[in-house]
Amino acid sequence: ATEAETRDLVIIGGGVAGYVAAIKAGQEGMKVTCIEKRGTLGGTCLNVGCIPSKSLLNNSHLYHQILHDSKHRGIEVGDVKLNLKQLMKAKEQSVAGLTKGVEFLFKKNGVEYLKGTGSFQDEHTIKVQLNDGGETSVTGKNILIATGSEATPFPGLEIDEKRVITSTGAIALEEVPKKLAVIGGGIIGLEMASVWSRLGSEVTVVEFLDQIGGPGMDSEIAKSIQKILKKQGINFKTGTKVVSGDKSSEGVKLNIDSAKGGKPETLDADVVLVAIGRRPYTQGLGLENIGLELDERGRVIIDSEYRTKIPHIRCVGDVTFGPMLAHKAEEEAVAAVEYIKKGYGHVNYGCIPSVMYTFPEVAWVGQSEQDLKKAGVNYRVGTFPFSANSRAKTNLDTEGMVKMLADAETDRLLGIHIIGPNAGEMIAEGTLALEYGASSEDIARTCHAHPTLAEAFKEAAMATYSKPIHF
Numbered sequence: 001a002t003e004a005e006t007r008d009l010v011i012i013g014g015g016v017a018g019y020v021a022a023i024k025a026g027q028e029g030m031k032v033t034c035i036e037k038r039g040t041l042g043g044t045c046l047n048v049g050c051i052p053s054k055s056l057l058n059n060s061h062l063y064h065q066i067l068h069d070s071k072h073r074g075i076e077v078g079d080v081k082l083n084l085k086q087l088m089k090a091k092e093q094s095v096a097g098l099t100k101g102v103e104f105l106f107k108k109n110g111v112e113y114l115k116g117t118g119s120f121q122d123e124h125t126i127k128v129q130l131n132d133g134g135e136t137s138v139t140g141k142n143i144l145i146a147t148g149s150e151a152t153p154f155p156g157l158e159i160d161e162k163r164v165i166t167s168t169g170a171i172a173l174e175e176v177p178k179k180l181a182v183i184g185g186g187i188i189g190l191e192m193a194s195v196w197s198r199l200g201s202e203v204t205v206v207e208f209l210d211q212i213g214g215p216g217m218d219s220e221i222a223k224s225i226q227k228i229l230k231k232q233g234i235n236f237k238t239g240t241k242v243v244s245g246d247k248s249s250e251g252v253k254l255n256i257d258s259a260k261g262g263k264p265e266t267l268d269a270d271v272v273l274v275a276i277g278r279r280p281y282t283q284g285l286g287l288e289n290i291g292l293e294l295d296e297r298g299r300v301i302i303d304s305e306y307r308t309k310i311p312h313i314r315c316v317g318d319v320t321f322g323p324m325l326a327h328k329a330e331e332e333a334v335a336a337v338e339y340i341k342k343g344y345g346h347v348n349y350g351c352i353p354s355v356m357y358t359f360p361e362v363a364w365v366g367q368s369e370q371d372l373k374k375a376g377v378n379y380r381v382g383t384f385p386f387s388a389n390s391r392a393k394t395n396l397d398t399e400g401m402v403k404m405l406a407d408a409e410t411d412r413l414l415g416i417h418i419i420g421p422n423a424g425e426m427i428a429e430g431t432l433a434l435e436y437g438a439s440s441e442d443i444a445r446t447c448h449a450h451p452t453l454a455e456a457f458k459e460a461a462m463a464t465y466s467k468p469i470h471f
């Protein structure tokens with residue numbers, strides 16, 4: 001390619017990491033090309049992850065609430081029916097609107113979009129197998145790998161996305177399974193268990209560890225949400241591993257065993273969801289052609305400026321280190337472009353919120369109590385239950401609490417953990433507080449509007465160093 005044809009940045013992958021980097025680079029006046037093979041932009045998150053799952057969570061919650069939580073509010077409804085086809089259609093509309101929106105933003109910011117599969121030919125050249133047939137190549141001064149992740153398969157249980165499914169199958173089932181077994185009680189497992197249980201499935205979640213919620217969730221919070229979800233009708237088998245599974249025309253039989261070894265049992269299901277984590281995706285990327293190696297978990301190895309050992313090739317998002325979260329990918333994408341353009345960038349990895357969109361939601365930021373104990377940190381705990389919050393009482397949604405952890409000597413906030421309606425929105429306040437190095441007293445002395453759920457946040461802060469007013 002001539003100098004004029006060489007792009008400032010070529011991005012492989014148009015997921016959250018890739019598309020955000022592309023827009024940012026366009027805004028910075030760079031000549032940028034983004035290669036995506038899916039046919040639509042937005043990656044896992046917009047197409048088969050965050051967005052479709054939240055559509056199903058929202059609408060299945062409404063359905064469940066109308067059925068089971070409306071009469072005592074003074075709302076009597078007649079014949080309530082589930083129209084699963086329409087529920088899926090609503091989901092598809094949300095997805096299509098957002099993916100097309102990204103395409104519009106590409107045009108607005110002058111990003112070139114190539115629909116195809118990219119692979120390294122050499123350190124500056126990416127070969128693209130076009131979706132419409134044919135091949136082209138593009139050269140870049142800088143390259144960004146943003147190829148994301150895929151579901152980790154369960155050995156011996158072949159995924160067909162009908163009977164043995166990943167999250168991709170779980171957001172597109174054509175009928176409500178009578179019995180759904182979920183392998184893995186992490187975020188995907190619990191969100192999907194909630195959706196299908198609300199729509200009428202008998203759901204059993206099998207989790208290897210003694211605690212549900214996946215990595216990072218505070219143990220007290222995990223116990224509490226497990227109780228709440230159990231009350232909603234989800235069965236749990238914690239401390240239990242799935243040893244193997246057999247698929248037949250009748251369904252799937254899982255052989256399960258206590259994690260510590262014990263009496264083997266079987267669990268019958270019509271559909272099995274495999275939700276045991278995700279793994280980085282680098283298939284067909286041709287990393288071998290440029291001598292880039294992966295770590296033991298298949299992640300692309302990078303330094304603190306997102307550079308691989310070939311400095312003009314950087315990498316962000318699920319395919320490299322850190323939590324597999326869309327907002328983490330987004331932060332990294334902006335920072336990586338800033339490193340290229342300006343030489344500096346910023347992501348605070350101690351301050352990345354997590355949200356599980358069950359009902360009630362679970363959200364946290366910073367360290368858990370078990371993290372602090374392990375690190376030998378001297379800390380104080382303040383909690384405030386939503387059962388003592390006026391807005392929660394008014395809304396008749398009183399399950400959950402806010403829990404704050406602060407340094408015993410300096411009162412600096414170290415972690416915030418919430419179970420409650422809207423916890424996912426409320427955690428933004430906690431994230432800001434943590435980012436700015438606030439103390440619990442800083443929050444407690446900040447005026448919060450009444451009556452709001454956020455007052456529980458303020459009162460948990462009060463409870464950390466003094467006493468809350470309403471509990």
Ligand code: FAD
Pocket residue numbers: 012013014015016017018035036037038042043044045046048049050051053116117118119146147148149167168188281283284285316317318319324325326327328329
């Ligand atoms: P991806 O989104 O996986 O995008 C990578 C893209 O690269 C893909 O579109 C792929 O087709 C493309 N690609 C790969 N190789 C090539 C190639 N060689 N050439 C061209 N294109 C290629 N995170 C949250 O923060 N909140 C949530 O609520 C949430 N919910 C989720 C629900 C589910 C069911 C799942 C599965 C995930 C969820 N996540 C959530 C995680 C989130 O989706 C990921 O963290 C995020 O998508 C990572 O973005 P990424 O761009 O790194 O990777």
Ligand code: NAD
Pocket residue numbers: 183184185186187188189191206207208209212213214215240241242275276277278323324325354355356357
């Ligand atoms: P995860 O790592 O959160 O949870 C997997 C769970 O499966 C763990 O608790 C693990 O102990 C368990 N497990 C593993 N092997 C098992 C076995 N053989 N038997 C029983 N249990 C077993 O992974 P996930 O839930 O698949 O999610 C994947 C990624 O997607 C995560 O990084 C998650 O953060 C992200 N995601 C985020 C959201 C959100 O932010 N709301 C939603 C969905 C997915």
